[in-house]
Each structure stands twice: as C-alpha cells, then as structure tokens.
Amino acid sequence: MSDRSPSPPTRRVIDIVSALAATPEPMSVAAIADRLDIARATATAILAELDSAGWVRRDPSRGYGLGPTLMGLHGPALPPTLGDILTELTVRTGYGTTLSRIEPDHLTVLDVRHGPERVVPGLPVGHRFPLQFPAGASVMPWRSAAEQNAWLATAPDADRRVASALLTLVRDRGVALFRPRTDDAGTVELLADLLGAMRTELGQPHLRTRALRRLAFLTSRPFTRAELDSDAELPLSYLAAPVFDTAGQAAYEVQLGPLRISTTKSERDDFSTATIDTAHALTCALTP
Template sequence: MPDRSASPPTRRVVDIVSLLATSTEPISVAGIAERLDIARATATAILTELTTAGWVGRDPQRGYLIGPALAGLPGAALPHDVGAVLAALAARTGSGATFSRIEPDHLTVVDVRHGIDRVVPGIPVGHRIPLQFPAGASVMPWRSAGEQNAWTATAAGADRRTASTLLALVRDRGVAVFRPRADDAGMVDLLADLLGAVGSELLQPHLRTRALRQLAALTSRPFSRDELDSDDALPLSYLAAPVFDASGAAAYEVQLGPLRAEASKAERDEYISATLDAARQLTAALSRATHR
C-alpha cells in the first residue's frame, strides 16, 4: 500500500473497518478515535454511514463491532488478550506499542496502543508496509533461508552486511533494538515533538507522510552487540520482538517506540525486558486462543 493515500477520507474508512475486524470486543467512538488518531467527529460520521450500510453494528453499551454485512468474510480476529498486553506494555513504559502480522513481502499493523510520555501520530491499524530492511528484523532469524536472503537483499550497500549481523544478534538476544545516528538524535526529538503537537487531523496528509517517513529513516540504525552491552547513555528509537503463533511460526512482531534522545543502560534494559515480556505474553495469548 502506498504511503500517500489518494483519498484520505477513504483511508479512514478502511482503517476503522480493519480495526473492528481484528477486535474481539466492541469499541467506543472515543476508543476508535484514539486508536486511529483521528478526530472523534470524523469517526462518528464514518461510523454512522457504516452502520447504515450494515458494515458495523452497535452493542447495548454503544460500542461498535463488525456488522452482519461483513461478519461472514474470512479472517480471524485477534484474541482479546492481545489488546490487553499491548495496553500493559504502553502503561509500563510510557511508550507507544504496535502489533503487526508479518507476511513474506509486507507487514500489516493489526493493533496500536499509544503511550503517555510521548504521543506521536503514527501508522494506523490496517496499514501495510513493505518488508524491507530493517522492517521485520525481529522475525527474520526464524524465517526460511529464502525469506532471509530476500530481506537481506533489500538492504543497500554497507547495510547488507549490517542486516546479516543483525539476524545473528536478534536470534541471540530475542529482540531488535534501533537508534538514530548520534548527529540525528536532536532531529528525531524535533520531528517527534512536532508530530505529537500538530496531530494527524491538522497536518496535511502528504506532509505528515513525509515527516513520518523521515522519522523512520532517521531512527532505523540497528544497535550493535557492543552498543547493547555498553554502559553509556545512548539514543534509542524503537525495539521489536517476535511473537509466535500456535504452530511455532514467527508470524507477528511487537514493537515499542520510546523515541528517546538518550537512554541509560538501565533504561534500555528495562525497555528490552518489557518488550520481551510482552512478546512472551502475546505468544501465549495466540496459543490459548487456538486451543480453546
């Protein structure tokens, strides 16, 4: 899916339907607006039309869920535990958390929870991202050699060697950790603060897309083994850990986005611990859902 939507209003309809399709419980208008980072009035207008069409329905507590016109379509909903684990991760760290399904050539965001320390309008539920280095790094060590080779080949120049090294490090540590370059840390802070202050509804879509793309480019340098073990305070962008489905396949990824210009060794270790704990809980939730 292209980064720049040809029709932002249509994109919001798709986002709302995608969110409800992956939820096992009704979601209020406020919850939908918060999860997708859109205005509540916008969410209400779209939901009214979707309700009329039978695409969504409402429960007695005024929560929204997939309606009869779409309920029979294929696609398994995520277990309720997924949202609870993501919310707990965001609360524990104060940072935003996402849960994505990883396909051979793309990843799809299936749940998002905002943090309280810094709210950065990001990629909405249902958005697809090409699976190119470094996206999906946390699952690649557990994918086939063919998928690993195809993924590594998407890295340009010197990054190709970095990609191969990263696979070994992630398999050893169970988590991928990323940072901006040292001279980019201030720009990361500025972009993140501007995006959080302006908000997605007030920023023109193409400008927001460009800002988010630039933010992603500035924050995607993998930590080396020495940096992970360093006692120095270092910039920290985001972390990602694999989540395994009931068959044992690394089918999903949980991602945490502290976006810190500087994080101490103790703080980094806590972020890593929180991300790994969430990944284990999400793996258990997917397994329980399959065996019920």
C-alpha cells in the same frame, strides 16, 4: 448513505467502517457523523457496539480507527486480550506500542497503543506496506532462508553487512534495538514532538506519510553487540520482539517506541526485558 437501502441501520454500520478504513487518521464522532450525514447519537451508539466487539478502537484523543478484530479478518482471528497485553506494556514503560503481522512481502499494522509520554501519529491500524529492512527484523531469524535472503536484499549496500549481523544478534538476544542514524539525536526527538503536536493539523495524507517515513529512516540504525553491552548513555529509538503463532512461526512483531535522546544501559536492559516479556505474553495468548 442510500435512502433505498433495504436495511438502513446495517447500511450505517457499513458506511462507518468504510469511512474509517479509507481514512489514515482516527476520526472523531462528529467528523464521522458529518461525513455520513447521520445523527451524532446514532454514530456514537454504533461506534460503541463496534468498539465492544473490537471492530473499531478509540485512541486517547477520542478518535476512532479500525480495531484488531476487524484486522484479524485478513488473517487468523486474534484473541481480544492482545490489546490488553499491549496496554500493559505502555503502562509499564510509559511509551507507545504496536503489534504487526509480518508476512513474506509485507507488514500489516494490527493494533497501536499510545503511551502517556509522547503521542506520535504512527501508521494507522490496517495500514499495509512492503516488508523492507529494517522492518520485521525481529522475526527474520526464525524465517526460512529464502525469506531472509529476500529481506537482506532490500537493505541498501551500505547496510547489507549490518543487516546480516542483526539476524544473529536478534536470535541471540530475542529482541532488536534501534537508534537514530544521525549523531544529532535531538533532531529525531524534535521531529517526533512536532508530529505529535501537529497530529490533528497534519491532515494531508501525503505530508503525513512523508514525515513519518523520514522519522522511520532517521530512527532505524540497528544497535551493534558492542553498543548493547556498553555502559555508555546512548539514544534509543525503538525495540521489537517476535511473537509466535500456533504453528510455532514468528508471525507477528511487537514494537516499543521510547524515542529517547539518551538512555543508560540499565534503562535499555529494562526496555528489552519489558518488550520480550510482552512478546512472550502475546505468544501465550495466541497459543493457549
């Protein structure tokens, strides 16, 4: 922080927000204070105000990251109640949830809520990455033909037919469900647990990104219609449902991540209902 700032208190706020924006992992009060060379009491007071305004968010490990209100500055302002709705989904299911804005060529993470069952360090709030199959699958059935074709073109040749069928299935069911690509679902569960256990040690961003990308790839095989209707016990990675804006566009996606090695049809149905209910509640909050 510059001692020549005409308003040192304002400069401290800017420095804290800038530090959080530049750091992929949530930061503790101590880490923020040390990095910016300010008193911990000062950092705590500023973060409390930013948290109450939704500009930052504190996770279960007491680390801070950018909040949904700040992220809303890159698009339409988001109602503060959205976070509460996401929290209700984690309480209802026991698993983490994510809300993302889906634009024609990229996806931006707006809010993340960790569930008590497993804390996996996913993409941080504010992270933006290219929109490629299967990301954004839940909104694509309601997008233009041009956007659908562009999205389908990002799928590997081996997945192109699956991606096309997924659009029809999601429009019929209102939710997309994914399972591990490998038959060894235990590998996915082990990787998720390791990431959760190492979330404070996996400090090098490139290693964290590689691990998360690998986990995302391993968990991204869409369920087929026959599998969804099957009574068999099957692994379940995550679910996603569309959230609509005031213009009636499927502009957002809510995602639930059980990362379960085995689920019954009844459990899958319950997870689907919970995700769809949450998407509807988020839509109502966005379109009062």
